[in-house]
Amino acid sequence: MDMHTVVVGTSGVTASDVLAVARGGARVELSAEAVAALGAAREIVDALAAKPDPVYGVSTGFGALATRHISQEMRGRLQRNIVRSHAAGMGPRVEREVVRALMFLRLKTVCSGRTGVRPEVAQTMADVLNAGITPVVHEYGSLGCSGDLAPLSHCALALMGEGDAEGPDGSVRPAGELLAAHGIAPVELREKEGLALLNGTDGMLGMLVMALADLDTLYKSADVTAALSLEGLLGTDKVLAPELHAIRPHPGQGASAANMLAVLKGSGLTGHHQDDAPRVQDAYSVRCAPQVAGAGRDTMAHARLVAERELASAVDNPVVLPDGRVESNGNFHGAPVAYVLDFLAIAVADLASIAERRTDRLLDKNRSHGLPPFLADDAGVDSGLMIAQYTQAALVSELKRLAVPASADSIPSSAMQEDHVSMGWSAARKLRTAIDNLTRVLAVELYAATRAIELREGLAPAPASQAVIDAVRAAGVRGAGPDRFLAPDLAAADAFVRGGELVVAVEKVTGPLQ
Numbered sequence: 161m162d163m164h165t166v167v168v169g170t171s172g173v174t175a176s177d178v179l180a181v182a183r184g185g186a187r188v189e190l191s192a193e194a195v196a197a198l199g200a201a202r203e204i205v206d207a208l209a210a211k212p213d214p215v216y217g218v219s220t221g222f223g224a225l226a227t228r229h230i231s232q233e234m235r236g237r238l239q240r241n242i243v244r245s246h247a248a249g250m251g252p253r254v255e256r257e258v259v260r261a262l263m264f265l266r267l268k269t270v271c272s273g274r275t276g277v278r279p280e281v282a283q284t285m286a287d288v289l290n291a292g293i294t295p296v297v298h299e300y301g302s303l304g305c306s307g308d309l310a311p312l313s314h315c316a317l318a319l320m321g322e323g324d325a326e327g328p329d330g331s332v333r334p335a336g337e338l339l340a341a342h343g344i345a346p347v348e349l350r351e352k353e354g355l356a357l358l359n360g361t362d363g364m365l366g367m368l369v370m371a372l373a374d375l376d377t378l379y380k381s382a383d384v385t386a387a388l389s390l391e392g393l394l395g396t397d398k399v400l401a402p403e404l405h406a407i408r409p410h411p412g413q414g415a416s417a418a419n420m421l422a423v424l425k426g427s428g429l430t431g432h433h434q435d436d437a438p439r440v441q442d443a444y445s446v447r448c449a450p451q452v453a454g455a456g457r458d459t460m461a462h463a464r465l466v467a468e469r470e471l472a473s474a475v476d477n478p479v480v481l482p483d484g485r486v487e488s489n490g491n492f493h494g495a496p497v498a499y500v501l502d503f504l505a506i507a508v509a510d511l512a513s514i515a516e517r518r519t520d521r522l523l524d525k526n527r528s529h530g531l532p533p534f535l536a537d538d539a540g541v542d543s544g545l546m547i548a549q550y551t552q553a554a555l556v557s558e559l560k561r562l563a564v565p566a567s568a569d570s571i572p573s574s575a576m577q578e579d580h581v582s583m584g585w586s587a588a589r590k591l592r593t594a595i596d597n598l599t600r601v602l603a604v605e606l607y608a609a610t611r612a613i614e615l616r617e618g619l620a621p622a623p624a625s626q627a628v629i630d631a632v633r634a635a636g637v638r639g640a641g642p643d644r645f646l647a648p649d650l651a652a653a654d655a656f657v658r659g660g661e662l663v664v665a666v667e668k669v670t671g672p673l674q
Contacts, residue, residue, distance in 0.1 A: 261366025
């Protein structure tokens with residue numbers, strides 16, 4: 161594990177903190193300020209628990225059962241029961257990084273001092289993260305309202321020493337065994353603590369933060385593959401001129417155009433179509449690449465703003481206010497996060513769609529301006545990249561289905577008490593699939609565009625483009641030639657894009673892309 165340490169205070173965390181813990185294995189520590197806030201809030205909850213008046217989450221049932229007052233001797237059982245009953249997820253296991261983000265973000269809210277959880281419970285959450293213990297969380301079980309209930313419940317169950325978890329060696333064992341092996345005592349939940357561990361948007365938020373990190377690389381990658389396709393098609397870079405984008409000043413559009421122009425600097429392949437009388441200007445998929453990618457970048461900027469606000473939030477119900485009141489609220493509703501998750505899926509689908517259109521143009525001898533059919537070595541005997549485009553088209557078709565918003569749906573639950581939900585967890589899950597597919601789509605465009613450039617004999621690509629070709633060939637993505645088993649080449653191109661190597665190769669020539 162990385163020995164980097166993230167200190168959690170009372171005022172939230174940053175996206176880089178989430179990534180460090182979820183993906184980098186960073187250690188987690190509680191600040192002295194957080195420990196003090198936890199203790200102060202717990203005193204308030206204990207005082208309320210001692211009074212005869214019912215307080216939601218402290219001395220009552222939950223959801224539609226909130227009208228029942230629970231006696232003091234039954235409250236520990238109540239907290240255990242809510243965790244056990246709510247740990248009702250089904251389906252495949254959720255990825256380790258998602259579970260770590262989920263746990264860390266719940267700890268972030270607990271440390272705000274707004275939940276009434278004891279300091280020792282928060283410390284146990286940190287200890288479990290630091291031990292590399294990852295509770296088994298399932299795909300289905302969250303409606304994105306009242307928190308990501310089932311996913312968070314499976315995490316809380318592990319804190320109690322129940323259920324299953326994955327150890328640092330990757331093996332799944334009973335959580336109690338893993339806690340014991342690392343010297344961690346299971347928590348004995350008291351008033352409000354079970355509820356406080358379940359009631360947040362942490363899963364969908366964690367996936368949003370990771371999606372934004374992945375898309376930051378993929379949008380740069382898309383600018384690169386678009387530039388390579390423009391070269392392969394002998395397109396013009398005049399449409400990328402800064403003065404053209406300044407008169408429609410969307411920030412993302414200007415950044416994408418600047419990136420493409422940087423990649424194409426010094427190219428001997430651009431601008432040749434002026435000698436081709438029927439082609440006055442390039443097709444939309446080439447000419448409008450900055451507008452489409454730029455709109456996606458601006459969508460990301462909005463999503464990042466929402467994520468930053470949520471990272472600074474304390475999401476629980478009820479909450480302990482600074483003046484000592486414990487009040488019910490609706491802050492657990494996932495709509496703000498769900499909307500941007502869905503918005504990003506739309507942008508991802510469109511970015512993949514325009515990339516597929518450029519790829520198809522590279523393969524069509526009637527539109528590729530002199531390239532062989534399907535970039536084949538001996539067309540007819542060889543099929544070239546024909547079926548690579550089929551694969552790309554299938555991915556784009558799925559991306560269009562994944563762009564249908566989850567947040568437009570709502571299914572009432574809890575005997576109509578929770579009668580409008582966000583479906584934000586579902587929006588986050590499908591966005592992760594969409595990002596995987598976008599990576600594959602860009603890998604196919606990269607594969608086709610680099611081969612097309614190599615087939616333009618006698619014309620030198622831009623230095624940045626040549627750097628990409630050299631790097632991708634060194635990574636095991638083979639160039640032009642007779643037909644061969646294509647899947648390994650595509651897998652190598654996918655790994656090249658997914659790992660950020662495409663952007664690294666370009667930036668060695670251009671400097672940092674926007």
